[in-house]
Amino acid sequence: MSRQNQTKRPPWDSKRIQALRRHLELTQRQLAEKLGTRQQTISEWETGMYQPHGASATLLTMIAEQAKFKYEGAPPKEPQEA
Numbered sequence: 001m002s003r004q005n006q007t008k009r010p011p012w013d014s015k016r017i018q019a020l021r022r023h024l025e026l027t028q029r030q031l032a033e034k035l036g037t038r039q040q041t042i043s044e045w046e047t048g049m050y051q052p053h054g055a056s057a058t059l060l061t062m063i064a065e066q067a068k069f070k071y072e073g074a075p076p077k078e079p080q081e082a
Helices: 014-023 028-035 039-046 054-066
Strands: none
Touching: 014 039, 014 054, 028 039, 028 054
8 A cells, every 4th residue: 555545644653552442441560561562661652752663553553443443632641539
């Protein structure tokens, strides 16, 4: 497929990665295993220290498409205890 035929997708930023992981109901460790990387790497992506590139970004996109993930803003906030 040529680059012209590919749909432009937003980059994988920290909020999108965290939203995908929560959509999949996975821990950082579980997502790391699915991607063949370390839990620390997922943490670094989610805190914005680094962004996935190359094969990692492609795998995230494939997983998101398979899960019918639609990112529409900030991830849902985790419930806080009163």
